[in-house]
Amino acid sequence: MSGVMTVSEKVHGSASAAQGAVAGNTGSRIGFENVSVAYGSLVVLESLNLTVNPGEIVALIGPSGSGKTTALRAVAGFVRPSAGRITIGDRDVTHLPPYERNIGMVVQNYALFPHMRVEENVAFGLRAKGASEDIIRARVPESLAMVGMAPYTKRYPRELSGGQQQRVAIARALAIRPQVLLLDEPLSALDAQIRRSMLDELAKLHRDLPNLTVLYVTHDQTEALTLANHIGIMRGGKLKAFGSAQSLFRHPPNRFAAEFLGRANLIPVTGLDGADGARAGVKFGAQALSAQNHHRLAKGSDCLLCVRPHDFKLQKGENDTNSLTGVVQSVQWQGDVHNITFEVAEQVLRMTSAPMSNPPEPGASITVHFNPADVTLVPEDKVDG
Ligand SMILES: Nc1ncnc2c1ncn2[C@@H]1O[C@H](COP(=O)(O)OP(=O)(O)OP(=O)(O)O)[C@@H](O)[C@H]1O
Ligand SMILES: [Mg+2]
Structure with missing residues (x-):
């Protein structure tokens, strides 16, 4: 297939140089x-x-x-x-x-x-x-x-x-x-x-x-x-x-990609175990969490847990074995979504959900749940320039 493509490119390339607009598309x-x-x-x-x-x-x-x-x-x-x-x-x-x-x-x-x-x-x-x-x-x-x-x-x-x-x-x-x-x-x-x-x-x-x-x-x-x-x-x-x-x-390869494409939450975590490429256990403070380790980060390295705002849920689903508890900072209704920010151990995190009839109030305690299969580890690298 690629051989055929190359031949036709050559033909059309020279044809276009010689005949201008007559070249094929x-x-x-x-x-x-x-x-x-x-x-x-x-x-x-x-x-x-x-x-x-x-x-x-x-x-x-x-x-x-x-x-x-x-x-x-x-x-x-x-x-x-x-x-x-x-x-x-x-x-x-x-x-x-x-x-x-x-x-x-x-x-x-x-x-x-x-x-x-x-x-x-x-x-x-x-x-x-x-x-x-x-x-x-x-x-x-x-x-x-x-x-x-x-x-x-x-x-x-x-x-x-x-x-x-x-x-x-x-x-x-x-x-x-x-x-x-x-x-x-x-x-x-x-x-x-x-x-x-x-x-x-x-x-x-x-x-x-x-x-x-x-x-x-x-x-x-x-x-x-x-x-x-x-x-x-x-x-x-x-x-x-x-x-x-x-x-x-x-699975963004670095912090900049995670933030630029989709405004991910990036939670600093440590103490990687079982980092065999598939699933890894990490610690956020004293809290044990689990995530995909697509980038095969080495055991023991500091890294970031990347969670998309829509992957945090207030209702625990069957596979949502991760959870975090924090304090609500702000609640914003934007028609088709609710945006909630909350603080966990000095990290401000963001979640989005379908509009709620009874959203939590600022200052209230909330627990969010998420599925280890939906979250990934990102290297805490020096993104220069
Ligand atoms: N003719 C020029 N002379 C000097 N510097 C230039 C010239 N054109 C672009 N630059 C500089 O090159 C850099 C890259 O510019 P470029 O236009 O490629 O950015 P961009 O990613 O397209 O940004 P934007 O999203 O604002 O369009 C900028 O720092 C810009 O100031
Ligand atoms: Mg431009």
């Missing part, structure tokens, strides 16, 4: 090999190693300034790495200009040309690549239909809502049938409800174009968890964690 692997980017003496991306497999969506998440956009721009060819190699399919594109990379890119603020109608905006990339009028006439409505904007060809961007403009921007990126699609916070300028429905549409778009390889930058973890096969978490120009969305959420 073949997904291609994106590879970062030890890629660093510096502005003057400031290194903003440090030895990034990352692979996005053909047809996959990888989300890069991380705080502001962590280097996400820089990584994307390096793939697009808008910034030049100071070290390392970038590949698309089997091609080393590190030193190719942007227009030879066969990439579609969508950024946060639409960047449509205001003086052009929708159809001209979508045709722009095709014209730049020298596509024939026949191809343009076919490709423009096809791309607009993919994002549900077929009826709007004659409008100007100012006559469209934010969500509609962003759909046109996506159609414009897809019109050249790119090998890879780069999305930089494409939904962040939209309000919450439209963002939700655009997210569903992006998921559908990827089902319709299963070969398209997508690198998706966001700082919204819901977008990342909803769309991505794999997630990379960036901090200070470095990739701090990488894995499938499920595994990063269920």
Whole structure:
């Protein structure tokens, strides 16, 4: 299978270089090999190693300034790495200009040309690549239909809502049938409800174009968890964690990943016993608890017990052999959930639950229960930078 993919990538790669828009819509692997980017003496991306497999969506998440956009721009060819190699399919594109990379890119603020109608905006990339009028006439409505904007060809961007403009921007990126699609916070300028429905549409778009390889930058973890096969978490120009969305959420490799993705409770624990990879007993103060030891932490090491807020329960279930007793600090009702913070041995912990008719009062004592299978141990490592 991978052999076939490589051959077709080669064919389409050379075809796209020679014929521009005529190339087929073949997904291609994106590879970062030890890629660093510096502005003057400031290194903003440090030895990034990352692979996005053909047809996959990888989300890069991380705080502001962590280097996400820089990584994307390096793939697009808008910034030049100071070290390392970038590949698309089997091609080393590190030193190719942007227009030879066969990439579609969508950024946060639409960047449509205001003086052009929708159809001209979508045709722009095709014209730049020298596509024939026949191809343009076919490709423009096809791309607009993919994002549900077929009826709007004659409008100007100012006559469209934010969500509609962003759909046109996506159609414009897809019109050249790119090998890879780069999305930089494409939904962040939209309000919450439209963002939700655009997210569903992006998921559908990827089902319709299963070969398209997508690198998706966001700082919204819901977008990342909803769309991505794999997630990379960036901090200070470095990739701090990488894995499938499920595994990063269920067993984060470090404190930063646990806090950034899903705001986990992290309880300092000691005295690991039976640390054989499956289940381990730990102590939180005098309290004995049990957890998954996915990362095979060595016996006797200090570490963190990672508990997601929704895994604490007030009612003890059959397998909830762990429990903690503390004092309620705050109770917040948010429509579909109750948020409760409580303090146990000077640790402030957070739980969420379905709305309760009789929530506990601040100052009351509560006991929470949780299942050892739902919680995991995270190394107490020095997360620098
Ligand atoms: N042209 C530039 N010249 C100098 N420094 C830059 C330039 N572009 C970006 N930087 C710096 O590089 C670092 C990474 O920026 P980048 O845009 O990649 O962050 P980001 O993770 O996309 O952040 P955000 O979530 O805010 O978009 C930042 O410290 C930024 O100030
Ligand atoms: Mg950015």
